[in-house]
Structures are given as C-alpha cells and as structure tokens.
Amino acid sequence: MSMSIVDSEVRGRVEFDLAELHGAVVDPGMDSMRLLSETAMAFPDALSFSSGAPHDGNHDLSRLSVHLERYLRHLRETGVPERRIRRLLFQYGPVNGFIQDEIARMLVRDEDIHVPAEAIMVTHGAQEAMLIALRGLCTSPGDVLLSVSPTYVGIVGAAKTLDIPVKAVHEGPHGLEPEAVRAAAREVRAEGGRPVACYLVPDFANPTGTRLSEQARRELLQVAAEEGLLLLEDNPYGLFAAEGDQLPTLKSLDDKGCVLYLGSFAKSAFPGARIGYLVADQPVTEADGRVRPLAAVLSKVKSMISVGSSSIAQAVVGGILVEHDYDLRSATRELARTYLERLAATTSSLTEHFPAQRYAEHGVRWNTPRGGFFLVLEVGFTADLAAMERCARDYGVSWAPMSMFHVDGGGDRAMRLGFSNLSTEDIREGISRLARFITETPRTA
Numbered sequence: 329m330s331m332s333i334v335d336s337e338v339r340g341r342v343e344f345d346l347a348e349l350h351g352a353v354v355d356p357g358m359d360s361m362r363l364l365s366e367t368a369m370a371f372p373d374a375l376s377f378s379s380g381a382p383h384d385g386n387h388d389l390s391r392l393s394v395h396l397e398r399y400l401r402h403l404r405e406t407g408v409p410e411r412r413i414r415r416l417l418f419q420y421g422p423v424n425g426f427i428q429d430e431i432a433r434m435l436v437r438d439e440d441i442h443v444p445a446e447a448i449m450v451t452h453g454a455q456e457a458m459l460i461a462l463r464g465l466c467t468s469p470g471d472v473l474l475s476v477s478p479t480y481v482g483i484v485g486a487a488k489t490l491d492i493p494v495k496a497v498h499e500g501p502h503g504l505e506p507e508a509v510r511a512a513a514r515e516v517r518a519e520g521g522r523p524v525a526c527y528l529v530p531d532f533a534n535p536t537g538t539r540l541s542e543q544a545r546r547e548l549l550q551v552a553a554e555e556g557l558l559l560l561e562d563n564p565y566g567l568f569a570a571e572g573d574q575l576p577t578l579k580s581l582d583d584k585g586c587v588l589y590l591g592s593f594a595k596s597a598f599p600g601a602r603i604g605y606l607v608a609d610q611p612v613t614e615a616d617g618r619v620r621p622l623a624a625v626l627s628k629v630k631s632m633i634s635v636g637s638s639s640i641a642q643a644v645v646g647g648i649l650v651e652h653d654y655d656l657r658s659a660t661r662e663l664a665r666t667y668l669e670r671l672a673a674t675t676s677s678l679t680e681h682f683p684a685q686r687y688a689e690h691g692v693r694w695n696t697p698r699g700g701f702f703l704v705l706e707v708g709f710t711a712d713l714a715a716m717e718r719c720a721r722d723y724g725v726s727w728a729p730m731s732m733f734h735v736d737g738g739g740d741r742a743m744r745l746g747f748s749n750l751s752t753e754d755i756r757e758g759i760s761r762l763a764r765f766i767t768e769t770p771r772t773a
C-alpha cells in the first residue's frame with residue numbers, strides 16, 4: 329500500500345497492486361463463476377448448460393405489482409394501520425425483516441419446520457445468510473468450516489471473504505457420508521483447530537444433484553451432536569422433488585439444535601428479488617441475561633452488512649406467500665414438473681448418444697439425480713474452462729467445469745450440466761452437440 333501512496337504522489341492517482349488487496353479479491357477461485365458466465369456470454373448462440381438460473385418462462389412483469397398489492401392488502405386485512413404500512417415500505421425497516429411470520433408459516437407447511445418468527449432473519453439472498461452465519465459462529469483463527477466437496481461456490485467465497493479456512497469432506501455417490509464428516513472433524517481437532525460447522529445441500533446438491541437418504545440424514549445429525557458440530561443446511565432445491573418423493577429436511581429432524589437452515593426464494597420465487605433467510609433458533613443468553621434465538625442476536629452483524637433487506641422485495645415475496653396460503657410446495661408443482669421433464673430429457677439424450685459400448689470408448693459416465701437443476705458428466709479428457717470455450721465456440725454448447733466446485737482440487741474430467749433454463753428441445757439439441765464435442769475430443773491418459 330505504501331508503494332501505491334508514493335506512486336500516487338508522483339503520478340497524482342492512487343493505484344493498487346492486486347497483491348495489496350485482500351485474498352478474497354486476489355484468489356482466482358473467487359472469480360471462477362464470473363469467468364464462466366463471461367465465457368458463456370461471449371458465445372450467445374451457444375446452448376447453455378453452464379448456469380443454474382431458474383426457468384424464466386413464467387416471469388411476468390405485471391405480476392410484480394400484483395404481489396406487492398397482495399401483501400399490502402394482507403397488512404390492511406390484519407389491522408396494520410396505514411401509517412405503519414407506509415413506514416414499513418418507505419423507511420429503514422427492522423434489521424431482521426418483516427416477513428418472518430409468513431416465512432415461519434411457509435416452513436411449517438412446506439418443510440414441517442416449526443420455529444418462532446424471531447428465529448428467522450430475512451437476508452439479501454441465501455448468500456448473505458451464509459456470510460452472517462459464518463461471521464457469528466467463527467470466532468478465532470483456528471476455527472474451521474467443513475464443507476461437502478464438490479460444493480456451492482457461494483459458501484467457499486463467503487468463508488474466504490472472512491478468512492475462515494474450509495476443509496473438504498469428499499462426497500460419496502449418494503452425498504455426504506456421516507462418518508467422513510466425523511473423521512474430518514477429528515482431523516481438524518488433531519491439528520489443533522476447532523471444527524465449527526459443516527455445510528451441505530442435502531437435497532439435489534449444487535453441483536452434483538445428489539440427495540442424502542433419510543437414514544444418512546439421521547446419522548449425520550447423530551454425528552453432529554456427538555462431535556459438537558453444527559450443520560449448515562442449504563436448501564434451495566428441496567421443493568423440486570417429484571410428487572410424494574420429498575425427504576424430511578435435516579432441520580425438521582433436528583431435536584438438539586444442531587442445524588442452521590439457509591433458505592432462498594431465488595428458485596421458488598425469483599432470484600432478482602434477492603430474498604433469502606436464515607433459521608437459527610438456538611437460544612443465546614445476552615449480557616443483560618435475556619435469552620433470544622441466535623437469528624435475533626445475529627442481527628447486529630446484518631445491521632453492519634446491509635442494514636436490512638429491501639422492503640419492496642420483502643413485500644413482493646410476502647405477497648407470493650400470502651397468495652399461495654404459505655404453501656410454496658403446491659404453488660411450484662408445475663415448475664417442479666418442468667424441471668423433472670428437463671432432467672429426464674437430459675439423461676435420456678445422454679443415453680441415446682452414449683449407448684453402452686460408446687461409454688467405455690469415450691470414458692463417459694453421468695449420474696441420474698432424482699430432481700434439482702444439475703447432474704455431473706464425466707469425460708475422458710480435461711474439461712477445463714479452455715475446453716468449455718472451445719466447445720461453446722466450435723460446437724455451440726456450454727457447461728461448467730466441475731473443477732470449479734472442488735474445495736481442494738479434483739473434478740478435472742467432469743462437467744456440471746445445468747438444465748434448469750433450457751427447453752426440452754434445446755436440451756436434446758445441446759446434448760447432441762455436446763456428444764459430438766466429446767466424441768471428437770481425444771481421450772487423454
């Protein structure tokens with residue numbers, strides 16, 4: 329920094345060397361998603377399996393004001409005076425938000441999660457909930473976050489931003505293995521650290537699409553209780569199981585307070601709202617002896633990050649909740665069917681292009697999730713960003729290199745295919761283009 333100041337005296341401008349900035353800015357891993365979307369955007373005609381954007385066919389501008397009006401009507405019907413409604417919408421609002429009652433009702437209906445509204449914090453997407461939870465929980469340099477690996481880039485980014493080390497717990501074919509979590513926690517302790525929490529997406533994970541069995545969920549809760557470990561359960565995709573195929577969330581099975589639950593309206597409503605939430609009902613005794621849920625205590629952190637979440641966006645999401653009688657699972661049935669059709673189109677196209685003996689020839693394998701937005705396709709060559717760029721430019725189809733999602737290396741020969749925002753026709757065409765790319769790319773040792 330001092331060099332820059334000297335430079336500035338000479339040239340009259342403050343300039344920075346990248347090395348003078350925090351690791352979160354310098355780390356290439358922090359930039360991977362931007363690079364990925366820029367590469368995909370450089371080829372606008374390519375069919376994109378590279379993002380996890382939700383289906384946008386139902387996004388209707390006229391609905392925004394309808395949702396907002398619905399929420400205002402709800403407030404009036406519940407006897408909130410006009411003056412308070414005006415203040416709620418226009419002024420700085422409560423730090424933890426004002427739609428917690430509606431979210432609490434939704435959690436009961438959709439997930440059988442029973443928590444008081446005070447145990448919920450409305451956040452600027454699940455991303456802010458991750459940042460706030462980690463900030464509150466990790467207190468010293470020896471504190472370590474365990475994370476399933478491969479994992480969602482947002483959690484690793486949040487941890488890096490806060491200088492919290494992340495230890496990978498490698499996922500098995502059916503998701504995170506409880507005994508692997510125990511082993512990782514013990515390793516951290518043996519090295520003098522404190523394993524604080526373990527992050528996972530039990531339902532249709534990003535990036536692998538895997539789902540943890542109910543038995544594994546129960547075992548994981550047992551391991552967490554025995555090891556004194558919290559579980560950060562991130563659940564943006566759980567609503568998109570097939571009818572009758574839903575599994576209980578960790579939070580709904582948790583009777584010991586081991587789970588902090590991260591929610592997002594990005595996929596159940598729309599990502600532009602930037603509304604998510606944190607459920608943290610663990611009791612905390614404050615300096616004055618008052619006992620309050622962790623989410624309420626963490627509001628001090630939120631107040632210094634974002635002051636509060638957008639009142640307009642909360643009202644729109646609140647309107648959606650009221651309109652559907654707090655039952656987003658039923659409200660998103662049609663959407664869930666669309667995603668399941670897209671998943672089926674992806675796997676059936678892969679099967680069509682890679683019948684048994686061609687699998688072996690080209691080293692191609694994929695998993696078949698039961699829902700969600702993603703699956704993983706393994707190939708016989710390095711599937712990095714350069715390969716993706718070549719694929720987008722020469723074959724007209726893009727995807728995400730799996731190596732971007734690995735916490736400690738790996739995934740070099742695998743792609744994440746996100747099929748959520750492609751029609752079934754585009755999926756079939758895209759997989760056919762991808763198959764040509766794969767068969768024309770030489771296998772490497």
Ligand SMILES: Cc1ncc(COP(=O)(O)O)c(C=O)c1O
Pocket residue numbers: 380452453454455456480482529534562563564591592593594599603604
């Ligand atoms: C695992 C996971 N968590 C959370 C989110 C959404 O977060 P947000 O609510 O910040 O948009 C996503 C979206 O891609 C995700 O895949």
